[in-house]
Amino acid sequence: MAADGPTRSLVLNGATLGAGSRGDVAAFLGSECVAHERLEGMGATASLASTCQVLFRALGWQQGPHRIIAVTGPGSFTGLRASLALADGLAFGCGATLHGVTTGQCFRAHSAWGESICVTQARRNRIFAELLDGTFWAGAPAELELPAGSRVIGNGVSLLQDTGLVRIDETQPDIGLIFDAGSRMAASGPLQPLYIDAPEAKPPAQGLRPAPLP
Template identity: 30%
Template sequence: MILAFDTSTPACTVALFAADGSLFASRDEVIGRGHAERLVPLIAEMLDGHLPSQVLVGVGPGSFTGLRIAIAAAQGLAIGWDVPLHGMSSLALLAATAPGDGPVAAALAGGHGELFVQQFRRDHFRSTSDMLNLPASDAASLIEAPLVVGTGAEALVAARGQGEAAPILPSASNALKLPSKLRSLEPKPLYARAPDARPREAA
C-alpha cells in the first residue's frame, strides 16, 4: 500500500492506495494552521492498522511551515516502517485535483503577495511550464490555461482579466494520477524560482 499526504495549503489531505493503485481510503480536512497537531492522528485514523509499503509526501511549493511538518512526519514514518519515501509536486497534485480534463494552471498564494504557479496538460499528465514564484501581474502575462485553480487562482484571473478561477485545495486521493517524474522527487522542500527574464525597468 502507498500512503500519500500533503500539507502545503490549508488542507490536511491524506490517502491510502492499494497495491494495484486503487484508492483504499482518503481524508481531506481544511484546518488552516493546525497541521502539526492533526496530521499524524489523521494518518493513524485512516490507516486503521494497515502498514504502507511506501510513503509519498507533498514537497511544495507552498506553505513553508506546512511543508516542514509534512516532510518531517514522512521521514519519521518511513524510518519507523523501513519503507521508501518519495516527494511529489504539490502544484501537480493541485492540478490533478482540478475538475475537467483540459489545460489547467495551479496557483498558490505565497509570501509578499506573490504566487507559486505552473501550467499542466492532463492528457498524459505533464507540466507545460516552469514552476515559478512571481507577482500576479507578471503571472498574468505567462499563464495561458483558461482554468486556474488554488488559493491564488482568483488573484491571477483578476490580473489577467479572463478565464475561470476555482479556489480549490489539493486532495491526496489524486496522487497516483501524477506521472513518476512528478512523484519521485527528493523528500525535501521544493522552492519555485523567479522567472529568467523580468520586465525591463524604465530608464
C-alpha cells in the same frame, strides 16, 4: 501489488496547512481510499503523526504502508516541514517507497486539467506559478505574463487580472488527484520541500547560546 496483498499507500498533503486552510491524510488499499482525515487550522501540523498512528491501528497496518505519496509544495514552511519530515521518517522506518508531487502535478492528473498552470497565493500579495515547461515563477500578480487562453488553477487565481485567461474554479487538489499523480511518479530519495518564500527563521536576539560546559 505488494508481496502481502494490495499496495498500502499513505497520502499526505501538508502543503496548505495553516490558518484558514486544511491538509489531508489518507490511506489507500490498491486504488481504493479506505480512510481519509482532514486536518484544519494552525495546530494541525502537530497532529499529523498521531493521526497516522490512529489510522494505521484502525486499518490493521501493523507494518505500515508500502508506499508514501506526499505533496512537496509549493506551500507553507511549517506544513511542508512537518508533513515531509513525517513522510521521510515513516519511509525509513517502514521500508516504504517515497513519491513526491507538486500541487500543479496533482491538478494536472485530472483528465480535463492536463494543460493547466497552477497559481498559488504567497505572502505580501504575491503569487507562485508552476508553468507547463516545469519551471516556476514568483512575483506580483500583475507581472505574470501568460498567453491569452491559458488555463489557470489554484488558490492564487483570484489575484490575477482578467487578461483572457481560462480560470478553473478549484483551489486545492482532492485526495484522489494526489494519489493518481503520485502513482505515476517514480520512487525517490528523501523528499525536498518546494517553498513559496524562503523560511523566515531569525537567530536569537542575543546571539547564539554558549557551548555547554564539560
